[in-house]
Amino acid sequence: MSYKSISRIKEIFKYLVLTFWFLVCIVPLVTLFMASISDTALFQSIPELFSLRGRTFVNYVISFGHGNFLFHLRNSLIIATLAIAVVLMVCTPMAYGITKLTSSKSKNSLIFGVLSTRFIPYVVIAMPLYLLFREIGISGSLFGVIMAHLAMQMPFMIWLMIGFFSGVPNEVEEAAVIDGCSPFQIFFKISLPIVLPGINAAAILAFIMSYNEFLFALFLAGPENRPLTVGIMRYVGGIDVGAQYGVVAAYGSMIVVPIIIFALIVNRYIVSGMTQGAVKE
Amino acid sequence: MGATFLKHDKSKVILMNKKYFKPWRFILPGLVLGLITLGVPIYQAFENSFYDIRLYRLGSEIFIGLENYMNLWNDPIFLIAIRVTLIFAVGCTVLSMLFGLIVAGFLSSENIRGTIKARFFMAFFIVPFVTTQVVTGVLGRLFIWDAEFGLVNYFLGLFGFGGVEWLTSSELALPVAIITNSWRLIPLALLVFYAALATIPESLIESSKIDGAGEFKIFTNVKLPMIKYHLIFVSLIIFTSAFREFDVIFSLTGRGPARSTNVLSLMVYQQGVSVGNMGYANAIAFTMFLIVAVITIVYMSIFKLGRVGT
Numbered sequence: 001m002s003y004k005s006i007s008r009i010k011e012i013f014k015y016l017v018l019t020f021w022f023l024v025c026i027v028p029l030v031t032l033f034m035a036s037i038s039d040t041a042l043f044q045s046i047p048e049l050f051s052l053r054g055r056t057f058v059n060y061v062i063s064f065g066h067g068n069f070l071f072h073l074r075n076s077l078i079i080a081t082l083a084i085a086v087v088l089m090v091c092t093p094m095a096y097g098i099t100k101l102t103s104s105k106s107k108n109s110l111i112f113g114v115l116s117t118r119f120i121p122y123v124v125i126a127m128p129l130y131l132l133f134r135e136i137g138i139s140g141s142l143f144g145v146i147m148a149h150l151a152m153q154m155p156f157m158i159w160l161m162i163g164f165f166s167g168v169p170n171e172v173e174e175a176a177v178i179d180g181c182s183p184f185q186i187f188f189k190i191s192l193p194i195v196l197p198g199i200n201a202a203a204i205l206a207f208i209m210s211y212n213e214f215l216f217a218l219f220l221a222g223p224e225n226r227p228l229t230v231g232i233m234r235y236v237g238g239i240d241v242g243a244q245y246g247v248v249a250a251y252g253s254m255i256v257v258p259i260i261i262f263a264l265i266v267n268r269y270i271v272s273g274m275t276q277g278a279v280k281e
Numbered sequence: 282m283g284a285t286f287l288k289h290d291k292s293k294v295i296l297m298n299k300k301y302f303k304p305w306r307f308i309l310p311g312l313v314l315g316l317i318t319l320g321v322p323i324y325q326a327f328e329n330s331f332y333d334i335r336l337y338r339l340g341s342e343i344f345i346g347l348e349n350y351m352n353l354w355n356d357p358i359f360l361i362a363i364r365v366t367l368i369f370a371v372g373c374t375v376l377s378m379l380f381g382l383i384v385a386g387f388l389s390s391e392n393i394r395g396t397i398k399a400r401f402f403m404a405f406f407i408v409p410f411v412t413t414q415v416v417t418g419v420l421g422r423l424f425i426w427d428a429e430f431g432l433v434n435y436f437l438g439l440f441g442f443g444g445v446e447w448l449t450s451s452e453l454a455l456p457v458a459i460i461t462n463s464w465r466l467i468p469l470a471l472l473v474f475y476a477a478l479a480t481i482p483e484s485l486i487e488s489s490k491i492d493g494a495g496e497f498k499i500f501t502n503v504k505l506p507m508i509k510y511h512l513i514f515v516s517l518i519i520f521t522s523a524f525r526e527f528d529v530i531f532s533l534t535g536r537g538p539a540r541s542t543n544v545l546s547l548m549v550y551q552q553g554v555s556v557g558n559m560g561y562a563n564a565i566a567f568t569m570f571l572i573v574a575v576i577t578i579v580y581m582s583i584f585k586l587g588r589v590g591t
Contacts, residue, residue, distance in 0.1 A: 010496075014387050014390055017383075017384070018384070018387055018388065018402050021384050021402075021406065022402060022405055022406070025405050025468075026408065028420055028432065028464075029412065029420070031424050031425070032416075032420050032424060045430070045435070046435040086314075090310045091311055093307040094310070094312065095311075096304075096307050097304040097307030098304070098308060100302040100307070101304045102304075110308070112581070116577050116578065116581065117315075117319055119517070119518075119577050120323075121524065121546060121569045121570060122525050123525070123545075123546045123549040123550065124323060124326055124567065124569060124570045125318075125319070125322040125323075126322075127326065127553050127562055127563055127566045128321075128325030128326040128563060128566070129325070130553070130554070131329060131336075131553075131559050131563070132321075132322075132325055134336075135339060147317075147318050148318075151319050151322065154311070154319075183302045183303060183306075186302070187307070211413070212411075212412075212413040212528075214413075214414060214527070214528040215528055215531075218531075219550070229415045229416075229528075232415060232416070232419065233415065233532070236419050236422070236423075236532065243422075243423055248419055249423075249424070252416040252420060255413050256412050256416050259411055259412070260412065263407065263408065263411040264404055264405075267403075267404045267407070270407060270411070271403065271472060274407070274410070275472055275473055275476040277518075278469065278473040278511070278514055278515050278518055279514070
């Protein structure tokens with residue numbers, strides 16, 4: 001075989017692997033969507049599921065009606081928005097301050113603290129808070145859920161932002177000092193605009209994290225503020241209760257399709273955020 | 282120290298620049314909030330673990346010292362849960378790193394990296410990562426791994442296999458949970474490795490090529506050592522994230538069958554919320570915290586993570 005045909009085969013093989021992986025990522029979700037517009041959902045074979053016969057929207061009707069989809073969506077959005085707003089307000093200055101510390105000892109211990117708290121198991125936050133809020137009589141409140149979300153997001157966000165602010169060239173800020181800017185002016189008018197794309201990426205990731213979150217909602221959210229991730233569990237069924245395949249599929253599709261389309265649109269930000277978050281400082 | 286003083290002496294500006302910012306004023310609000318949101322629950326978990334607290338008789342806590350921990354040590358369910366959690370976390374780490382590397386390797390190969398094709402693939406490769414975890418679990422349970430109607434058995438059926446009881450077999454449920462959770466974690470590894478591989482200078486690869494190394498050999502002997510720190514850091518992130526996983530397993534298998542997927546996070550929920558044995562649940566949670574703390578600190582000091590050279 002000639003050198004050329006070998007490299008051609010290699011090339012085809014590469015694309016086969018990548019296409020295979022593309023299918024692994026996408027096909028499960030397409031299955032979910034196809035099931036959501038099927039009358040009997042998965043009580044039919046896979047080929048039938050992907051055929052065009054017997055399409056229906058009844059599962060969506062149930063999700064909106066009995067499933068209270070919009071109510072849970074509202075709660076999801078409230079939780080995610082509040083959490084991000086607070087996190088951005090306190091984490092951005094904090095990360096900035098850390099990069100400005102002169103003592104390398106306090107700098108290192110703060111960074112160490114931020115990094116190590118990033119790995120805390122979430123039940124260690126959820127379980128004690130559940131008990132605490134019951135004891136002081138505010139169980140199920142929005143406050144509790146937000147507090148847990150802050151605990152989950154802060155270490156990750158500060159870690160990301162330290163990376164961003166470290167990248168701001170010193171000369172730019174020094175020039176601002178000479179021009180008589182106060183520290184707060186420098187932060188708001190010089191440094192923050194420079195790192196804004198990074199902060200966008202961080203905020204997008206934080207939003208997705210909060211929107212997808214289930215554990216804290218299960219422990220801490222009362223009936224009046226349960227998000228989508230708890231809403232869907234009603235139809236999943238236990239061992240003895242039958243699952244409602246079609247409704248689960250419709251509900252699940254409506255939870256993930258918006259977030260996936262969003263992720264595809266802001267893909268660039270997510271890629272940079274995820275990459276930055278896993279870089280050794 | 283005012284800006285007017287600094288104006289006159291530029292050399293001093295550079296020296297004093299950082300003190301000028303009074304960084305603690307920026308740090309304090311976040312630090313206080315962080316200490317409250319993280320410190321309060323962790324301290325509560327620690328304190329509660331020394332008490333006998335029943336959810337349905339709140340207000341009648343009894344201090345029992347280390348009894349919860351002694352009971353844990355003698356509880357076969359807890360010991361199995363530790364084993365299951367570690368197998369799950371290690372399994373997810375190995376699988377995610379492996380597939381992340383393979384796909385990143387192909388995606389960063391010549392003719393593909395940096396092109397619009399690479400960007401197209403990458404856009405879809407991160408989809409599992411942003412997919413809501415409970416939906417991933419539910420999707421797996423009802424549509425992918427279902428013995429009768431699931432996608433996996435359908436494809437196996439095309440090759441004459443099939444009918445595998447993935448989720449109702451106590452031997453297969455844990456591997457299935459590992460695969461399902463890895464599906465979600467692989468994008469993270471893949472993405473970071475792809476970005477890291479892209480930073481390797483072209484000249485280095487060219488010179489290895491001249492030395493007669495094949496593409497695979499260049500990958501294992503030249504490229505992998507170059508991204509060593511990314512491999513280490515990502516493995517820590519994935520391990521800890523799998524160690525604390527709750528959502529995917531809760532919605533995929535519950536804890537079953539026969540507690541074969543009863544990881545520590547689920548055991549905390551079951552003991553605390555379902556049984557109402559709060560002291561015990563908090564003792565498990567605090568033990569989890571200690572395990573992660575030890576692993577993280579050992580890892581971070583061996584590999585010197587989180588230290589900024591000054």
